[in-house]
Amino acid sequence: MTFNPSARTNPNRMTSGGRGRGTKIAAGGGGLGALVILAIVLLAGGDPSQVPGLSSGSGGAGGSGAGPGIEHCTTGEAANEDINCRIGATAESLDAIWSELLPGTYTPPGVHLFTGATSTGCGNATSAVGPFYCPADYTTYFDTDFFDVLARQFGASTGPLAQQYVVAHEFGHHIQNVLGDLRKSREDPRGPESGAVRAELQADCYGGIWAHYADKTPLPGMSEPFLLPLSDQDIADALSAAEAVGDDRIQESTTGQVNPESWTHGSSAQRQQWFLTGYRTGQVSACDAFAAPDLG
Template sequence: MQFDDQGDLDTSQVDDRRGIPGGKVAIGGGAVGLLAVLLAVVLGVDPQLMGLSSGGAGTSSGARTDGQVQQSCKKGADANVRQDCRITAVTNSLQEFWGTELPRRTKTAYKPAQTVLFTDRVSTACGPATSAVGPFYCPGDQKAYFDLGFFDELSTRFGAKGGPFAESYVVAHEYGHHLQTLLGTMQKVGSDRQGANSASVRLELQADCYAGVWAHHATTTAQASTGRPLIAALTDQDIAQGLDAAAAVGDDRIQKQATGRINPEAWTHGSSDQRKAWFTTGYRSGDLAQCDTFSGKI
């Protein structure tokens, strides 16, 4: 994965709260069982949906802060050498693409989201959460939250090979949930949050597909400021990293690791094969319309 060295990084799209106390939270290292943590850790909608956070809708951390990202991430060259700058660049690319594609294909205006980087714990409009829940998107404040330590756990805990595009896939998946919020798809979940054919699984697989659609167009989405794509190159190896990460966080693989058993009735995100398949559908087609996971078989 290569970024345009002279591309511009827009750090206003990132709220860097690393090292800033996130407030009191209801869960911690021993407050939930291993299986509950493993099931919630991976690319969820938000911790509150899984019952792993507490606090009202008004619990948020307030104004955006300026941290390391604002000081260190200026150009695409920085994204080629720093993880936090890479997450910034992927955020920029996603918003550049969806800002044009969403209204063109759906007549729905795109409202920019924000990436929040935090350490250990964070307060959100969906309630306080710890890094134990992994990356998540909060519909209440329309922000995607990441403790960058998760990307190490993606390899050490979940067995993914890792790599820059594995991280990019995770970010793109969370921004898929932002699209679902804007399109009104999030409301389809309701109380149907568990099971192989549940609305929750369909929501997650659609977010995987949206991530693939972005990946298809990433190297042709030009920055308004430079006229060139911020992501200069994606190789087959990069896409393989994304597919490997998708497989690593399939419900069946997580359950097998945690309990030695596979129980489809408890699925919330879909199997490894399903996650890979829907990312591939989006990537090969590049077509938002191909991501309808709510109709027919998944």
């Protein structure tokens, strides 16, 4: 998937560098490395200092990490060439779509890029945590080195939609937060039918909804959409990323065993299925994983 090269994008949609915040509870996203522990500990209301890469300190003003330059992220062409710009342009696309789907309810979350470490409302995070959404400060956080890990260690595609899927998934957690559903994941934090798994699958489904509309929703004030038409390869790229962050795939690759009772994100097949549900229907109502008797 590529952006219309002539599209105008706003680098101010993102922030970059360190930040100073307090300590609350974070919602896991991609599911790699410390994110598996993150969902178990933080979604259960635990101590962030127990999570590798996420400590409970509030951090000083400005935080300790650097961030990539984003001033040049002003066009669709830049978004096609630079992953940092791609995150910002994807965020603008998500804003346009969710503002139409949830008028009067959707408020854009923050989008913060960092390198190495940053301070958040959910604790001090390092790159080991991976992308995540912090409901305490309504912000999504990305260290884009994560996408290299996703491809190199877990076999995900390096295609643009694989990366945009992750951004759309984190925005999915923000949608859950504004709709009051994110708290349900904390009430039942692990297991194959748990609230945590249902929250992750719903966020995948919301990511699929974005893909459904992404090549149809026009740029603000323009008739052309943000993105050029989706191809079969684009969808395959997104499904590759969804497969890479399934609990069974991660457990098997890291421990050689699969234990569904410790799942927090769902299996690879489930994550692909729920993304496709959102993509094929484009309907928010189709994404109610909390009411689903069968998660697939």
